[in-house]
Amino acid sequence: MQAKNLNREEITMNNDYWVKLDRKYRAQVRKTRSIVLEKGKGVEVWDVEGKKYLDFESGQMAMATGHSHPAVLKRIREQIELLMQNSIRVLNIPRVLLSKKLSEIVPDPLAKSFFLSTGSESVEASLRLAKKYTGRFEVVSLLRGYHGRTAGSQSYTSNSRGARTGYGPLLPGSAFIPAPYCYRCAFNETLPCNLSCLSYAEDVIDRTTSGQPAAMLIEIMQGVGGTIVPPADWVRRLRQICNEREMLLIIDESLTGMGRTGKWFGFEHYGIVPDILTTSKALGQGVPVAAVITTDDIAERAVANGFDQGATHMGDSFQCAVALANIEVIERENLLAKSISMGALLKKGLEDLQTKFEIVGDVRGKGLFLGMEIIESRASRRPDPDRTIKLVTECEDRGLLLGGGIPTGGLGTNTVRLCPPLVITEEQVGIALNIIEDVLPKI
Ligand SMILES: Cc1ncc(COP(=O)(O)O)c(C=O)c1O
Incomplete structure (x- = not known):
């Protein structure tokens, strides 16, 4: 774009010019x-x-x-020349290879994946999957959690006060339990503690839901809520609480996936495995791609129960090729x-x-x-x-x-x-x- 009366140098040399233009033409839905x-x-x-x-x-x-990684850029250029996208009714090689690669880097029994574009979209899909698999609909999530801005993902989001105000009713069947925010423990405990927050959580689940929700949706370490890292005992007990009620544990690793915490996924620090894992952001290195990863049993039974997921960008060859190149860089370096x-x-x-x-x-x-x-x-x-x-x-x-x-x-x-x-x-x-x-x- 060449603005009137300004040559390229004048345009690119000045932050202020672009800020003014932004304020004039972009709806300021997010302050910058x-x-x-x-x-x-x-x-x-x-x-x-x-x-x-x-x-x-x-x-x-x-x-x-990192920005502009040469190996990722090379793969981007190669894939642009080959094939950007295809109908979701046919396959492409990078998509097959990416699902194979992900099954190699996640622990058993996680084994199968499918792809979308954003974190919110992958959370939505994980919830749909859990509902079809279990035949139930309630979902429990953590206070201070952030899962996105689509209706479903926002229904389980409570990262800040007022964020839910003015949007009308969100999804029914949602319950919130305390975050493991030990620096400001709501129960005034200090570590090592009695996990009073989880005793309270059990009460919330059993008194405010049917007692057998479809899923528990959590970030393994809360990001937007304030970089909150749970103690190991809390994670293990939470896994048990899910097992006892036959709720699926969905871990949203949009932020913490792909090596951010020093392991491929944050949950690996705790010796537990979720039933469904979502990841996005760093998977695509700037290209929007998200994955939902689950077990053979959940994938197969949900499909047998009629689970169907469609989206325009559901594992485009371009998205998946970039994700693969990115994973290779993480391994090689x-x-x-x-x-x-x-x-x-x-x-x-x-x-x-x-x-x-x-x-x-x-x-x-x-x-x-x-x-x-x-x-x-x-x-x-x-x-x-x-x-x-x-x-x-x-x-x-x-x-x-x-x-x-x-x-x-x-x-x-x-x-x-x-x-x-x-x-x-x-x-x-x-x-x-x-x-x-x-x-x-x-x-
Ligand atoms: C944990 C978590 N889940 C989901 C999302 C939503 O991802 P997106 O903005 O790609 O929809 C985010 C975004 O920050 C996130 O931090």
């Missing part, structure tokens, strides 16, 4: 920062004025193998190990900042899925959303893009998310920590 990005490479991105940033949000948490080692380095640095600065309340996470709470003081532990916004904005000015500081209530309003691409180097971790350390005393 005044940064207009033009290109990226690895962990770094550049705005149209040539300013460089370290991208600690990994795009929208999708660029696990040993990025699961890198997520653990770089994650440990970053976490240690943040913990050092926590000891130095009162306003750093909690540092938590696994691998390169890390969060840091900003509080008023150690004594009160009161969340400090204003300072969180200041921290994120100041870091941005100094060339570090962090997740968080969202006035609408995401990330628990006072959690800063630090999730760089898994290809990050020690030097880049150091640069980011220095910026944060420099900013913390000034906010």
